Amino acid sequence: MTTRCAVFGNGSWGTAFAMILADAGCEVTLWGRRQELVDAINDTRTNPEYHPGIELPPNITATTDPAKAAEGADFTVLTVPSQTLRPLLAEWAPLLAPDTVLVSLMKGVELGTAKLMSEVIQEVAEVPAERVAVVSGPNLAPEIMQRQPAASVVACADESAAQRLQAACLTGYFRPYTITDVVGAELGGAVKNVIGVAVGIVDGLGFGDNTKASLITRGLAETTRLGLAMGADPHTFAGLAGMGDLVATCSSPLSRNHTFGLNLGRGMSLAEATAAMRQTAEGVKSCVSVLDLAHRNGVDMPITQTVVDIVHGGKSPRTAVKELMGRSAKPERR
CATH class of the missing domain: 3.40.50.720 (NAD(P)-binding Rossmann-like Domain)
Incomplete structure (x- = not known):
């Protein structure tokens, strides 16, 4: 049939x-x-x-x-x-x-x-x-x-x-x-859009591959922290719905979220970057709801917070990146 x-x-x-x-x-x-x-x-x-x-x-x-x-x-x-x-x-x-x-x-x-x-x-x-x-x-x-x-x-x-x-x-x-693991699959897909915006922003600022690789890796770390708090399987984030989707979104010019972030990093306002998009960049709105979800679960997500500060708080991308890099030092697995 x-x-x-x-x-x-x-x-x-x-x-x-x-x-x-x-x-x-x-x-x-x-x-x-x-x-x-x-x-x-x-x-x-x-x-x-x-x-x-x-x-x-x-x-x-x-x-x-x-x-x-x-x-x-x-x-x-x-x-x-x-x-x-x-x-x-x-x-x-x-x-x-x-x-x-x-x-x-x-x-x-x-x-x-x-x-x-x-x-x-x-x-x-x-x-x-x-x-x-x-x-x-x-x-x-x-x-x-x-x-x-x-x-x-x-x-x-x-x-x-x-x-x-x-x-x-x-x-x-x-x-x-x-x-x-439905929760893990969904979180991987939702948070990667936010990290994709972040990587687009640093691309637009002219930073290189070290910066982007660092953001992708730490973005995966904060996604995994949230997933663990919500009962997801950590292996999901090393797979296609986690790292696989994240790499594609953060590295491809076909990615709407990366493109949106790129335009912000190049100096466009939120309105200008939104107007330049033909299709929905989910990370623009989801960064707020992902951060809300993190707060509800007591999870620290500094990259997501930075994207919210830039996209919805009007913070300068360069200032936001400087503040992100200036956070207190800590062990990697935290």
């Missing part, structure tokens, strides 16, 4: 993941809000706004009707900006197939509640943890659309559900691995 998948969100990553599912043999319905883009996907077999010129498989159909997208879906994939998930899912929840597994591609922490996306899904859709999965890893959408080799993790509390999702998105170019 063919696996049926609904993908809610026809942006860059949503379209790329829909292609992965289709290439793996699934029947995919791709939901989007704008009729003109949905029509273009159906009529031209391309997404002209996000991936122009790249042909999509024939087993992808686009629609603006959420009920049509959700009908009979074995997997319901959610790929919208993390801060819009709650109101959108409240609209979609009554339409979901009874036994569908909800799959989060989102990498953020909700403002105000400091909840992970899986927690928001469980709360709004009123489903148990065993029906919520997370896909996370070094998955820059433009490279995926070129079908370049990439790996990722599929995390779910129910290992059999993770294995079913793994089979649904396994292709010759996309290799998913299963884990049961």
